[in-house]
Amino acid sequence: MKALLTVNVLFWLCASYAYADHNEEVERFIIAGQTATYDCPKSDITPALDRHLANQDLAKGQKDRLSLIKSHSLICVGQYHHAQDILDTLLNDNSIDKESALYAGAVYQVGFILDVQENPKRCEYYAEAQDLARDRYSDIYLSAQLGLITVCNQDTTDISVKLGKLYALLERFVEIGDVAAIAHIHNNIGLLYGSIGQNELAAEQYLKSYYMGLEVYTTSNQLATLISAVSANMASGDFVAAKQNIEIFRQANVEVNTPLTNAWLHYAESRYYFRLEEYENLRNSLLKLHFYLPKVSSTIIHRNAKLYAIALCIYDDDASCVNAFLTQQEQMSDSEHKRFLAKRDYLWVMSQAYFYTKNIEKAEKTFKLYAKLSNQQILDQQRSGRVLGVANLHGQITSLENELLEQESQKYRSIVMLTAAFILLLAGVYFFVVKRYIRRVSTDTLTGLLNERAVITLMRRLPQAQTSRTNALAVIEIGHIRRITAKYGHIAAERALQAASVSLRKVTREEDIIGRLGNDQFVVCLRNIDESLALESFERVQNALDDTQFISKAGQQESIESQLSVYLSTEGLSDIDDVLADMRGSFTNEDA
Template structure:
């Protein structure tokens, strides 16, 4: 009997020791697997994570923390619905301590998923997560705080105030040398810039976040900000930068290669080719994208993939496909349709679909909505530009106010703010006056483009291209203007030049130099660009010009006829007059050889 009791005691001690040893092993795994809210758990933990979650020997507290890590991993690969199921279980579990990092993390992750889905309830969760994490869990607190600043109270809080808060946070974490947090803040500054239509500035912030994140983020989290940069490039019309960043993404994705990052890559390509109306390449990109779509729960990617597919149907003259799409859209509820009507790509495809099916009345209505939305976005962008100059200033004022409060010198704060406001007012007036003067002496009166004097001045100041790039110059001669003038008069000739101007506006970017340097000649300069991309860009310009026509007389439309001479130089254009003379000679030789 005593022997049997001794055996039982020995067995119990061994079991307890083994259980304690296993519990310690799980604890070490949890500590190693956890990641900050703005990073991702490493992908190589998934097998062990699933094994531990399936085990019956893990205590509940460890099980809950493993579930939070699992939901974080799922969010990082775009599996939002599966992650939300796990998080709802944690959120509604009354046995979990509401003051714990586990609960605060679950609340934040639920807010993030709602944010991705553009659900207004995200702000409630962000506010709750911020309150739970304050002075306790720094990464959750920062992420929730950034979410509140970036996407909440947009109608009631001035954008300059939001930017000022973000720049204040940026300054704080730069001083702390916290690169991961700094990268996270740059990403949120990009989100805020994008929300007010300043997409070039947004792309710049996303790229800062991406390159900083290469040093500190898990591999599967590094590409999120790069895809945001590409989207911002496309939204700003900078297709050259978008193409360059897509190629960077493609190379980086070789070592990541998840369904989500592959979907991002082929989605970015599809959007790029859709904007260029390159339907053969679009077809190929969409085929690849559709392979990954079932594995990604992103409403935006699914919606736009369908949209680009319909654009392809119109190109292929697939009437049934187009009619099915229109019927599906017309069956949408009013709230759903209203949400789509705020998107330019959607309106563009809808207008073309109605036009293709000869429903001209509906096509006209949709195109009118498209025009109004485009004009509104331009006006919104101009208005938002006014706050950007004071955003960093607001950050400095915020710091100044704190210092003045500590010194109890309230009156100086008012003086400083009033003085700064007066200086800004004077600077604004001066800027407008100088800008108008410069425009009056540097613009061509007919086209509004830079005149020859302005072009030559800008070219002389052009710096040397760096990092294996080139400065690319195209001289375009419109060869049938004089024939049109002889036949139809000078007004028709002016219409031809204005049609060329409109075409060049559509296919060039804001940073390109576009000017008129002769009665029938135009220049386009691409600064510091990859040579292959420059040649591709000029080919698109030539193709667009070949398709451009104008009304020469009532009932008579004439196609633009043009020739192009290209000059590439790693150096600047200090000898621009000689370069233009040689290019004009080259165009003359082409005319004589015809």
């Protein structure tokens, strides 16, 4: 057992002698069932735990310690209200020693529950738990300390200082070799990165925590950081990574399979499909999520599940459902409403609901709030890039306080770190500003494919094909877009184009170039490919489009009508503008 937990194990072994006159079977169970604050008790202890707690002859000290294990288990499966009741009983019991590990653990657990609920009072409990555990109960002290660093004093403490403290802690526990604590710290670094909008970095930290935690954590605690990684992936717009991590979660959950982890899985899927506006998949995920919702007391999951259901109501043209939702929202208190106005998904659904009910004034007002919040988050993310390079430097400065004897060598180290920090800052500015700007201006906002300028630029740079191979190009025209717009409106036309883009993604390879040309045309470019394989690929594209349907209006589907023109060249495509002009001119205009 590593150093961090050794102190706690020795404490509990010594404490067991104080209970020598207690039930020995129960005492052995308590010692075996106790886990560090950042892990979870094993799920298979629940029947025995409940049986011992029901024993009327149990000594009070043993019952109190069993109750703390019970509240810990309940927190790990998302039953926060039940856990809170147990903890309130313990904290209000004047016979419990306020200096004991039992009391300090109960205080920390209350802080954790309030943290999950985003209640500002969490910081009071974290501070108290840290003071109670200092120099005595190392796991409680570390967890409370991490809570204070990560979520408290956000308005008064510079983020670089917080990151510096976390990296200093990480360095110390890496030297100790405490894998469980290291995984716990990586998770908190991820939380802090997420709080400043650096979601790609947050996802990296969560995944480090997940894979390290597989060595030491049990039951649902193994999956907690993986679901955080999925959320960070979606917040950064990396839906490919989000889908991959959801599938990893699904496979890992086969063994864990608790109500909480199942709720996490279907909540993550629901959020994924909501963001991509894949409403039929969203419907299926919500049905599964609602089965587990009564067993989970997470206000965030309950709130967003309701929000995604309203998005379905709009999609289903369910006016009564949408109106009931708007009425309920307008009856909220000012404080509740103000809190919700800081949520992008909420503002998006509200603007769509107002637009659906033809309340254009409120729809426009709400959408402006959504756009303002989105832009502010982008600006905050760009500003926060400058703190990333100095965080490690601050960590070294923090370490100096405990290493005065190495002052001269640390001066040199500080200079090196300062230089590295400056380089990281420049790299961060490039990565988070320039790279994101290039991605944004290269993407078609409706379909998510490359836009015309970006796709033509890529094709123009293609080199000559290898011997016996070709660069193959297909231009696809959705020939009845104007007719769809005239008959059903522009939203139906957009659905048709989106449905076509989804089909193109499904039948093309990751290395293929696909993009949107103009209003109603797409292009697929297969690089350096065998000619027969290229023709077979384009045949699959045509068949897939022939089978593609879109929602023209509520409850009614129509098929896509498309034409395809093919061009093969063993040379590069430096003359792509002329090639495209000829190919586009070959289409018959069905809308004319």
